[in-house]
Amino acid sequence: MTMRTKDTLDYPDLTEFDENIRDTVQGMADAERRAIAAPTQETEDCPCKDGMFPQQDRRSFLLSAAAGAAAAGLLPKVAHAEAPAGAFEFPVPDDPTKVQGRLTNDDGGYGSRSQFESAARWRFPTKTKESSWTMTPLADSQGIITPSGLHFERHHGGIPTIDPDKHTLIVHGMADKPKKYTMADLKRFPSTSRINFIECSGNGLTEFKAPYLKTVQGTHGLTSTSEWTGVPLSTILSEVGVQDGAAWILAEGADAAVMTRSVPLDKAWGDAMLAYAQNGEAIRPEQGYPLRLVLPGYEGNTHIKWLRRLEISDKPFMTREETSKYTDVLDTGKARQFSFDMEAKSVITFPSGEMKLPGAGFYEITGLAWSGRGTIRQVEVTTDGGKTWNIAALQAPVLPICHTRFRFPWRWDGNPALIASRCIDETGYVQPTIADINKVRGVNGHPKFASIYHLNGIMAWQVGADGSVANAAHQV
Amino acid sequence: MFEYWTSKLCRPAIAVAILPFGLLLAASAANAEGFGFGTTPTAAEIAAIDIDVMPDGRGLPPGSGTVAQGKALYEQNCVACHGENLEGVAATGGAALIGGRGSIGTPKTKKTVESYWPYASTLYDYVKRAMPFTAPGSLKDDEIYALSAYILNRANIIGENDVMNADTLAKVQMPNKDGFISDARPDVHNYR
Structure with a gap:
């Protein structure tokens, strides 16, 4: 689904900014570029084609070693050797009905995800890895719960290892x-x-x-x-x-x-x-x-x-x-100061930036809405750049101060389309445009980005005639 | 500035009221005397981790430090990340500590201890809990006073011969002390 739309990704020029700002901002673009390129590289570089599993023997060894270590009470460190983070790599039979599958509880008693799933957090490239943050892969999100291993992170001094018996x-x-x-x-x-x-x-x-x-x-x-x-x-x-x-x-x-x-x-x-x-x-x-x-x-x-x-x-x-x-x-x-509340916000997660729709026809637009002030009352979706807004279906459960999944059926006619969502929470607050926010707060809180915290404005995506989807923030 | 918080006396709500009836009695019974779990920490146990310092000086320990002492400590502990002139080092992510005064809210907004931090107590508190990055929490109280003195002097906030201690640090007037207001959101009013 997350196909690349083009070979090179252009990011805005930064030469007017000082070194500190330039470094940080450029780093973000670099990190995203790597994350977008990663799946492609994997398939291009992987020698495992046409039923060939050149590393099968080594993997089997690692797995048995892992089982032994688990039995001995030691945690194996092989999970990331070949497979995506959080997965183990196993041989893929041509027909899974013709061979026995893997042994029961041979994972040490704690499961892992499929080796074919690669959604992962990526790190915002701050200068140190101790004071840094990672982003949740919302494009791959389903329902409202974020898997614990994909929950975004923000650390100011690394991740401490704490013995709960001593804490x-x-x-x-x-x-x-x-x-x-x-x-x-x-x-x-x-x-x-x-x-x-x-x-x-x-x-x-x-x-x-x-x-x-x-x-x-x-x-x-x-x-x-x-x-x-x-x-x-x-x-x-x-x-x-x-x-x-x-x-x-x-x-x-x-x-x-x-x-x-x-x-x-x-x-x-x-x-x-x-x-x-x-x-x-x-x-x-x-x-x-x-x-x-x-x-x-x-x-x-x-x-x-x-x-x-x-x-x-x-x-x-x-x-x-x-x-x-x-x-x-x-x-x-x-x-x-003490700007505690996270105000009502929503975003379309499918289709979203860097995806490519294969052609005209039916798509279910879906995304998330949330408010720190309570329950999401309504989500509206536009597919014509904000000229008309349609009420989206809210998928149960709809809970206070919680991601709320919305869905909207869309028949794409193949012409360029500007899509966006906006939500209303139980207080009646309507998610504003980014322009509305900048109008009241100004644009000088950061030399490059205008402000740093509390952006909850409407997010738009541009669907091109070729099906490519691009960031169109500020256009709705 | 935040008097509206302090004037509000908070009392325990009757939390058990929302529980199903069957649980209500049990919970009430427990609450009448409290659950009683946990132990009473000793004064030493509290003191060992009670490191915060407040703007009025509460929490500042005994001791003192001078600008000259701070300069030597800075060159040992801080210069690699914050630069010889406290200008910050992009390659390490170390922030600029001085400069930018008057820039806040302009297109060249530059947040530093000098231009942005409203209280000197925060400088002491933060250095004590988190600096230097490679050995957090390793500095002695006198050393933190000295480093605070050096940084505040380089920021043209205190004089070269000023000594920082529990009394003087709490009295330092930061250039941006009136730079903060309370959250005014919701600030876009398009209610339905």
Whole structure:
């Protein structure tokens, strides 16, 4: 489906910008270019054609070695030797009905995906791999849940390796009874589960001023949805006894950045959760294992991972991540601070950038809509550049603060078409155009991109007469 | 600026009310006395990780540092990523620490400690928790005061002979201290 439309990909010229900006911006284009080219290279370079499996013997060896290691309690490190990330490479029989399949439970007891599936996160090429981020491959997304291994990442000091038996959470400050909790302590409390999206406030930052990245992974891949399970933070606050005058709570991670954010106590008493599980199993290390703060609807960086400390206070702490970063510069020279809510947003994931439709005919346009302020009430789709808007079907379940899958049947006549979606959430807020957002916030928050955080404007894709699909941000 | 938060006294909601009736009694019973899980952390356990520093100086430890001491420490620990002139090093991703004053909100917006950071406490707090990148959390309190002094001096915010300690650092007036306002969203009003 994600066929390349042309051999070379053109990105805007950057010569007018200083070295720092140029490096970062150019790096993004390079990373996306590599990601787009990767599947093609794989098929072109792979010698495994026409039923030939030249590396079969070696793979069998690796697999038996893996089984042995698993039996010995050691984890094999062979998963990525030949197959896409998260898969093992197996011989492909001409007719699977004529040979026995693989042995039951020979995977060590934890499954892997098909060797034919290659959707993967790609990394935003920051200068260090410790302070960096990856994007979820939304073009391949189905339904509303993001597989845990494809959930976008943002790390400020790498991914720590934490022994859950040694990890503790200390809750202190304006509390009558400060507490230290082990993971076992936390799991004794009544638990709750909720399906919520988490979105980085920088999602789409490259598109504020003009179209830049090519794919929906690049333009929108910093949002993901999981089922989160843990203890309501309100339970813990009741236990420790919050003192009068308290209004904020500092959440702090146990990573090398000792990442911190101040959270209004209202939110902490509301739907905040101390999550230890994601999609039915322990939270992945890159998502905060063993403990993460989940603040439904708030910008992603506030969902502090590897949570080790909560300090209750009367005032916000003004940490680096809520002053120097994650603040929104306006043209007045003032910057908005504590911009927590992720506003209503939607995007068409099929068809989307760098795909190619094989010809005129029926297609189901589909995508995701979400709002940090509640439930998606309606999604509208245009196929004529915004002249007419049609109501899309919302696929159940439609949940608050959660990715919502929408679908719209479309018979493409083969002429160029400008397609886009816009959503309305339960507050009546209508997803605005990017121009509407820039009009009120200005365009000087970043020398190249106009602003950095909180772009939730309408995203458009241009379908060409040849079926190619391209980023048409700002055209609707 | 954020008085509206502090004026709001938050009380525990009756969280058990939304549970199915069968669970209500059990949960209420537990809540009446609390669940009681966990232990009371010792003062030392809290102190070991309670490293934050607030704008009014709360959390600043004893100790002090000078600009001259900071210069030597900077050249040892910081220069590779932040540059000889604190201008940042593109190849390492190290940010510029000074310059850009008055640029915020113009087409040449350049965010640095000098031009953008509203509180000196944040500088101390961040260096203590996350710097230097290759050995985070390795600097002593005196060293962090000294580095703060050096950076603030190079940013033309404090004098060459100023000493940073718990008292003086909290009193530093940053150039962009009034540069922040609260979130005004939703800011596009096209409700239906």
